[in-house]
Every structure is written in structure tokens, then in C-alpha cells.
Amino acid sequence: MIQQIYPQVQHDYQFELNKDMHISAAHYIPHEDAGKCQKVHGHTYFVNVTIAGDELDDSGFLVNFASLKKLIHNRFDHSILNDHSDLFSEVDPNYFPTTEGVARAIWELVQSDLDTKDNKPKCVQVFVRETPTSYVVFRPKKKEGQE
Template structure:
């Protein structure tokens, strides 16, 4: 894997982990303004997920790296993103499988799993590079009382 440089998110947590992965997937954008991206085409997405927290779990991890890869890579690699009807929409532009939509959906999946953990880590950033010259960063708004 080629080393990537991606934006850093500021936080006050003690621990931060970053999980990188490549996902080969196809998609199309269901909107007339998408131009040629309305046609099915593929990318090798580079994804970086940043998780932060103050407490380790009972096995000494903030989060096990393998569990994050399994959660995201196994689900999306070598798929047509538009076929994930439970995650992406053909009518709600907030859930089109654009880079922005992919980053948001990955955050929702990851944070949903993190919310089940006793040590309560938080996904503070999802970076999705669609091409060598184009990427998106998704950072959730801070919850009231969160760091």
C-alpha cells in the first residue's frame, strides 16, 4: 500500500488509530448533473478511518484493526455501491454513492459498531480518495458534551 498523507482532525482524546484500506468498487450517480458519472464506472478507493478515545477495551485495543477492515472492506470491496439499497439511495441526494455519500455511510457504519463498545471510542474522520486528484473528508459534528 502506498503511504498517503491525509488531513488530521483535532481532538482531545488520549488515543487515535487510523485504518487504511483500498476498496475496488463500481458506482454511478443517479442525477443528470453528474455528467458521464451517470454511467457505471469503477474506482480503487483509498479509505482512511480515524477513531479516537480515552479508554482501551478488555483486550488492550482502542478498536481491533481487523474488525474495522472486516466491517468496511468485506462489505464493499468488488461490489456495485448502488446495489447496497440499505445504505445508498437513488432519490435522496444525501445518500447517493458519491465520494461524500460513501464517506458519510462508512462513518455511520463504523460509529454504529463503536457505539456498542464499552470503551466508547468515536470515529472522528473518514477520508475517501476516489482518484489520485480527488478526495473527500467527512467529520461528524460534535455531540453535545462530547470532546
């Protein structure tokens, strides 16, 4: 069983769903300042996705847990993150496969999927732990005019 304490995000939605998973993946950071991390190496990432909303779907779910695992775990587990060129870049530092970039990419994938759902849940936080002592939290900025 995964037991993890992670930062909480404040929101006004009635429901909050959290899905935890482990992803084993390799990556490298294509920048000279990355030091040893310029070389291909791997991590067992711990990922937590927080989704919130007010309405349940026709199945009584905010989001089906299995669909989140399929969307994230099946895509990234046992892969080289740099090979996901639709999400990561070799030249744009905002899209390097750093822990920050991984958290952002997961949020983009999840929110894009959620936008297709009739009950319109929102991904309010993605937590990615790369090592036992290092993690990143990604929270989307609210757009102007958004609650």
C-alpha cells in the first residue's frame, strides 16, 4: 500500500479524488548545468493526481480511477521520458523532462482528458516525487475570469 503525505490544494468543489501511482522511467536533462543528470538514468516516480468537481458522471464517479491509471501509468511506465516528444523538448527548457516538466506534462494529459467529460472535473494538483527527498507540486494558474 502506498502511504504518502502530500500538500493539499484549497478549492471549493464538493468532491476531491486522489489517485496515487508509481512510474518507473528513465530520462536525461539536455543541459550542461544538469551535471550527472545529463546522462540517461532512471527513477521510480511517485505520482499523485488530485481531481475536483461538483458533479458525478453517469457511473457515479467523479473520474474512474482505472482511466487515470491507463492515461498516465500505461503511457510513462518503463519508458524513456525524452522519447515522448509530444510532451518534452530537447531545446526548450520549459519542456525538459525534469520533475517540474513531468508534473506539468501529466497535468496537461489529465486535464485534456477531463475536458471531454460531461461532468467537467478539474485537475487541481499533480504531485511528483522523483527521489525520497525531492518532489514537485504543479498547480495550474487560474485564468482571468475563472473562479
